[in-house]
Amino acid sequence: MNRLLPVAYVALLFLTVDAATAQTKKLSFEQSWGQQASLTKPISSFRDWADASHYIESSQGKLYQVHIKTGEKQAFSYPTNSSTTVFVKDKDVFIKYPDAAAKQLTQSPEVDEQNPTLSPDGKYVAFTRKSNLYSIEVATGKEVQYTNDGTDVIYNGWSSWVYYEEILGRPTNYKAFWWSPDSKGIAFMRFDDTQVPMFPIYVSKGQHGYLEETRYPKAGDPNPEVKVGFVKVEGSPVVWAAFNEKDDQYFGEPYWSYDSKSIMVQWMNRDQTNLKFYAVNPKDGSKKEIYNEEQNSWINLDHAERITYLADNKHYILKSDKTGWAHYYLYTLDGKLVNPMTAGDWQVTEIKHIDEKGKVLYFTARKENSATVDLYRVNFNGKNLKRLTFGDYTHDVVVAPDGKHFITTYSNIHTPFKVALVDNNGKVMKELADSKSENFDSYKVGKREYFTIPSEDGKFNLPVIITYPTDFDESKPYPVIMSIYGGPDAGTVRNTWKGINGQYWANEGVVQIECDHRASGHFGKQGVAWMHRNLGNWELVDYITIAKWLKAKPWVAKDKLLITGHSYGGYMTCLALTKGADYFDYGIAGAPVTGWELYDTHYTERWMDTPQDNPEGYKNGSILSYVDQYKGTLRIMHGDLDDNVHMQNTIQLVDALTDRSVPFELMIYPGSRHGFGRSKQAYDFKERVRFYYQYLLEKPVPEAMK
Numbered sequence: 001m002n003r004l005l006p007v008a009y010v011a012l013l014f015l016t017v018d019a020a021t022a023q024t025k026k027l028s029f030e031q032s033w034g035q036q037a038s039l040t041k042p043i044s045s046f047r048d049w050a051d052a053s054h055y056i057e058s059s060q061g062k063l064y065q066v067h068i069k070t071g072e073k074q075a076f077s078y079p080t081n082s083s084t085t086v087f088v089k090d091k092d093v094f095i096k097y098p099d100a101a102a103k104q105l106t107q108s109p110e111v112d113e114q115n116p117t118l119s120p121d122g123k124y125v126a127f128t129r130k131s132n133l134y135s136i137e138v139a140t141g142k143e144v145q146y147t148n149d150g151t152d153v154i155y156n157g158w159s160s161w162v163y164y165e166e167i168l169g170r171p172t173n174y175k176a177f178w179w180s181p182d183s184k185g186i187a188f189m190r191f192d193d194t195q196v197p198m199f200p201i202y203v204s205k206g207q208h209g210y211l212e213e214t215r216y217p218k219a220g221d222p223n224p225e226v227k228v229g230f231v232k233v234e235g236s237p238v239v240w241a242a243f244n245e246k247d248d249q250y251f252g253e254p255y256w257s258y259d260s261k262s263i264m265v266q267w268m269n270r271d272q273t274n275l276k277f278y279a280v281n282p283k284d285g286s287k288k289e290i291y292n293e294e295q296n297s298w299i300n301l302d303h304a305e306r307i308t309y310l311a312d313n314k315h316y317i318l319k320s321d322k323t324g325w326a327h328y329y330l331y332t333l334d335g336k337l338v339n340p341m342t343a344g345d346w347q348v349t350e351i352k353h354i355d356e357k358g359k360v361l362y363f364t365a366r367k368e369n370s371a372t373v374d375l376y377r378v379n380f381n382g383k384n385l386k387r388l389t390f391g392d393y394t395h396d397v398v399v400a401p402d403g404k405h406f407i408t409t410y411s412n413i414h415t416p417f418k419v420a421l422v423d424n425n426g427k428v429m430k431e432l433a434d435s436k437s438e439n440f441d442s443y444k445v446g447k448r449e450y451f452t453i454p455s456e457d458g459k460f461n462l463p464v465i466i467t468y469p470t471d472f473d474e475s476k477p478y479p480v481i482m483s484i485y486g487g488p489d490a491g492t493v494r495n496t497w498k499g500i501n502g503q504y505w506a507n508e509g510v511v512q513i514e515c516d517h518r519a520s521g522h523f524g525k526q527g528v529a530w531m532h533r534n535l536g537n538w539e540l541v542d543y544i545t546i547a548k549w550l551k552a553k554p555w556v557a558k559d560k561l562l563i564t565g566h567s568y569g570g571y572m573t574c575l576a577l578t579k580g581a582d583y584f585d586y587g588i589a590g591a592p593v594t595g596w597e598l599y600d601t602h603y604t605e606r607w608m609d610t611p612q613d614n615p616e617g618y619k620n621g622s623i624l625s626y627v628d629q630y631k632g633t634l635r636i637m638h639g640d641l642d643d644n645v646h647m648q649n650t651i652q653l654v655d656a657l658t659d660r661s662v663p664f665e666l667m668i669y670p671g672s673r674h675g676f677g678r679s680k681q682a683y684d685f686k687e688r689v690r691f692y693y694q695y696l697l698e699k700p701v702p703e704a705m706k
Contacts, residue, residue, distance in 0.1 A: 024444040026470055029704055031443075032504040039440055039500060040416045043433040046409065050076055052402035055421070057432075068405055068421060068429070086116040086125050093127055095138060105136050106143070114158065115175035119183040124233055126157075126177060126186055133157035133177060133188055135233060146186070146231040147238065153193040153215065160191040160224040162217055165644060166602040167301055168253055178253075180260040185282055187230050187254055187263055192245070195222040201641055204670060214643055219597050219604040219618075220611045226251050228265055230282035241265060241280045242287045250602065252301045254280075257333075258313050264290075268301050272606045275299045277307070279333070290335030293322055297532040298606045300489075311356055317341065319348065324526030328361065330380055341382050347524055349373060352406070353399035362399050362406075362424075368392075370522035371450060371463050371495040375399075375406060377424065388426040394496040407432070411497035413448045413465060416440075446470045446506030450495050453515075456545045460518040460527065463493040464546065467502055467512040472555070479560035479696035480511040480550055482584075486539045487568035488607055489528045491520030508697060511556065517542035531607050533614050535596060536621040539572055540580050547583040559585050560696050566590035567645060567674065570636075571623070574653065577634045578626035586695050587634045588688060591642055591674055594623040594649040627656040635665035635691055637684060639672030665691075 031038035044059040054065040056076055065076040077083070077098070086095050089102075091109045093116045096102040105125060106113055116127040119135075126135040131150025136143045147156040157177035164174045177188035193215035201212040217223050228241040228251060243249070243265075252266030265287070267276045277291035293299060300321070308317040315338065318329045326348050328341040342348055346367040352375060353362040359380040364373050367387070374389040375397045389395040393410040400406060404424050411417045419433040447468045452461035469478055485492050493516045502512050516522055517539045519531045530538045543563070550556045563576045563584050570592030576584040596604050596618050597611045611618045619625055638650040647668070657664050667687065669680040676684055686706070693701045 024442050026444055026507055027500065027503050029504070032500055032507060034500055037437065038443060039437055039445070040435040041437045043417070043419065043435045046407045046419055046432060047398060049398065049400050052400050052404065055398075055400070055405075055407055068400075071430075084118060084122060086118050088113050088116060093125060093136065095125065105138065105141065115173055115177075117175070117177070117179065119179050119233070120181055121183040123183065126179065128155075128157045128175075128177070131155040131158055133186070133231070135186070144233075144235040146188075146235065147190070147229075153196075155191045155193070156229075157188040158191075159189070160193050160196070160226075161214055161643070162196075162223065162600050162602050163189070163191065163226075166600060167250060178256065180256050180263075180282070181258060182260040184233050184260065185230055186233065187228065187256070187282065189251065190227040190229055192225040194225075196224055197221050199646065201643060201646070203641065212641070212643075216643070216646075217601040219599060219601055219608065221601060223248065223250075223270070223601055228254065228280070230263075230285070239282060239285045241278075241285045243267070250301055252306065255307045255309065258309055258311055264307055264309075264316075266301060266306065268299065270605070271609065272298045272301065272602075275301070277335070288334075290333070291318070291331070293320060295322060297529040300606075301602075305351060308351055308354070310354065317351065317354075317361070321525035324529075325524035328363065338380075339382050341378055341380065342385070343382070345524065346370075347521070352397055353403045355403040358403070360403065362388075362403060364395070364397065366522075369495065370491075371493050372412070375408070386426070388422065388424065390422075390426065390428065392495070394494060405429070412495045413450055413498060416497050416499075444470060445500075445503055446512075447472060448498070450493075453546055453549050455518060455542055460523055460542075462518070462542055462546060463491070463516050463520075463522055465493055465495075465514045467506055469509045469511060470503075470506045471509075474555045476555060477557040477560075478509055478511045478555055479557050480513060480562065481505065481692070481696070482513050482515065482543075482546070482550075482561065482563045483569075484515065484543065484563060484565045484572055485567075485569040486517065486520075486543070486565060486572035488519055488531050488535075489521040489525075490568070491516035491522050493520075493522070505692070510692070510696065511550075513546070513550070515543070515546050533608055533617040534620070535607050535617070536571070536575055536579075540575055543572065543576065544580050544583045547580075551583070562586035562588065562692075562696060564588040568593065570645075574623045574634065574636070575626070577632050578623055578630045581629050581631045585632045586691075587632065588637075588691060589634065590637045590676075591639065591645045592623070592636065592649060592653070593645050594653040596621050598646065598649050598652075623653055624656050627653070627660060630657065630660070630662055630664075633663065633665070633695060635667070635687075637667045637669065637676070639669045639674065639676055639680075641671060642674045644674040 027038050030036040044057045048056040050056050050065040057064045057066050063076040064073045066073045083098050091112050093106040093113045094102040094104050113127045113129050116125050124135045133146040133156045150156050159174040159176045177186055196215040196217045198213050199216040203210050203212050225245040227245045229238040248270040250268040255264040262279045265278045265280050275293045278287040279290050280287045305319050316331055318331055330338040330341055349364045351363050360377055362377050364375050372394045376387050378385045393412045395408045395410045397406045397408045409419050416435040420428050421430045422428050450465050452463050493514050519528045561584055563573050565573050570589035573587040573589035574592045577587040593599050608617050638647045640647050669676045672680050689705050
């Protein structure tokens with residue numbers, strides 16, 4: 001996501017020199033862009049534990065294990081198996097052990113292997129090739145092919161595009177297979193894209209160019225047919241889970257049980273209002289329903305931490321927002337609820353450690369403030385909830401293997417990153433690092449504040465982080481840059497250290513603001529649900545509330561409010577310059593969705609249902625419905641190879657704007673996808689600078705910025 005981020009806040013201090021008071025100095029040009037040290041200094045990283053008594057410190061490229069009590073430091077290296085890597089080079093799979101040369105495993109240079117994945121026991125590597133699933137035995141080089149029906153529309157162990165983008169997630173790199181914990185089997189998904197419409201993307205390279213074709217289901221289109229299969233590592237006929245692939249349905253990431261005897265398969269209906277878990281027997285494919293959840297709006301088909309199995313092989317922990325807030329629940333494997341583990345009008349975020357012997361869960365949550373994260377512990381029975389972290393900070397924690405200690409890297413908008421060792425009662429044992437530089441107090445930078453603004457209907461307090469110009473004077477009017485994203489459950493306001501981001505613009509006299517709306521996740525699922533069948537409405541209502549608040553201030557220029565965002569943020573920017581044009585003056589929109597019928601099924605229909613079921617919602621959420629209201633100056637950027645938000649979106653908006661003979665700016669970045677290529681990013685940065693100086697500051701671009 002391309003956004004501008006505001007600068008770091010440091011209190012303004014004064015130095016006494018020869019009985020005269022002099023102001024502290026501003027950051028130089030180089031310092032304000034991070035080219036020279038200023039507010040912070042490098043510190044060691046503390047991201048893991050060697051064992052319960054030793055944390056791992058990474059410093060200047062070297063690893064050390066440090067004793068929690070004595071501080072004794074020794075060189076450290078990870079065990080061989082955990083640092084063994086497999087990778088593709090020159091279209092073949094290689095394996096590399098520590099301190100050894102890489103060993104080539106496959107011999108097929110004419111075709112690519114994809115996503116090589118080492119089995120838990122380190123004896124096999126699974127991968128896909130030409131839409132089929134394979135494995136190879138490391139010791140012998142024996143290769144096993146599990147499927148043979150892969151084509152350009154049928155993929156085994158390789159995701160269909162919509163699953164890669166929306167369900168399994170981009171980090172999978174299209175991987176759709178999973179080793180069993182005992183390394184004796186592999187679960188995988190088979191996708192049939194035959195009925196999914198083809199979307200052509202024209203590649204302009206060369207004399208004639210060519211078409212890049214992707215099976216991309218837009219809202220209301222047929223989805224891929226999906227099957228879940230199982231194979232034995234030595235080779236066997238595929239066992240298919242007992243689902244009907246012809247049903248209009250989705251499958252989430254499956255979860256193997258500890259003993260590898262069953263696998264939990266997530267199933268969801270096309271409307272995304274009914275989530276079921278099935279325990280599937282990989283030997284015969286039989287399934288048993290063990291969980292059923294229904295919501296009136298939608299349910300998120302998470303690809304992380306929906307289910308966490310316990311080692312007792314009798315229970316699992318479920319994460320669900322069925323009450324309107326995300327919480328943890330303890331279930332038996334056969335689907336019986338034991339009890340809620342957490343509850344209340346706040347959100348859990350991530351499990352950090354499970355002490356099964358002591359029956360204690362350690363997890364992070366946004367409880368004290370929706371813009372911060374803390375670590376908590378709670379008993380399995382839901383009692384004795386205790387906050388373990390401290391202060392008004394955002395904490396990033398790593399818990400020791402025995403749960404008795406943790407390391408937190410913490411900060412807020414006023415405090416650079418610090419690191420502390422803490423015990424499981426919340427007692428700080430030792431401060432390990434502080435990134436605050438010795439010269440921190442000698443610099444004068446833009447003041448930063450975190451606060452909330454009441455929504456127009458009074459139902460929510462909208463979170464805001466604002467950065468004022470370095471020499472802020474309330475009697476002077478300043479231009480404003482509002483940086484947003486705006487998507488459902490995707491807020492950007494976090495009370496954490498921002499470094500020198502945006503400091504240059506603070507020095508230039510620009511107010512910078514980050515803000516979130518009611519459906520951004522700060523107010524749980526019950527807040528996000530306001531967007532149901534209504535994308536583009538409440539987000540803009542709340543952004544307009546913030547715009548009104550800004551323009552009521554004497555220090556905000558009345559005709560110089562710029563809003564900017566990428567992707568969903570690009571959509572909101574275009575909406576602000578059309579539907580909200582009475583309140584916003586300028587906009588810079590990257591890769592915007594301009595009509596939701598142009599985006600994919602799973603994402604769009606989750607919030608909007610299909611265009612056939614919700615025609616009014618799609619009409620009301622389309623930029624094209626409001627182009628007659630366009631005013632101000634809008635700059636639009638799009639990559640011509642964007643396979644996520646197709647350039648078709650921008651082309652349709654450009655067509656509508658040119659038909660109305662209104663001024664706007666447009667930049668197409670050839671060869672770029674949803675994110676722009678590096679050379680295009682550099683050009684885009686210069687154009688953004690030019691836009692700010694031309695329209696907000698109304699002065700020439702300084703030579704140093706050209």
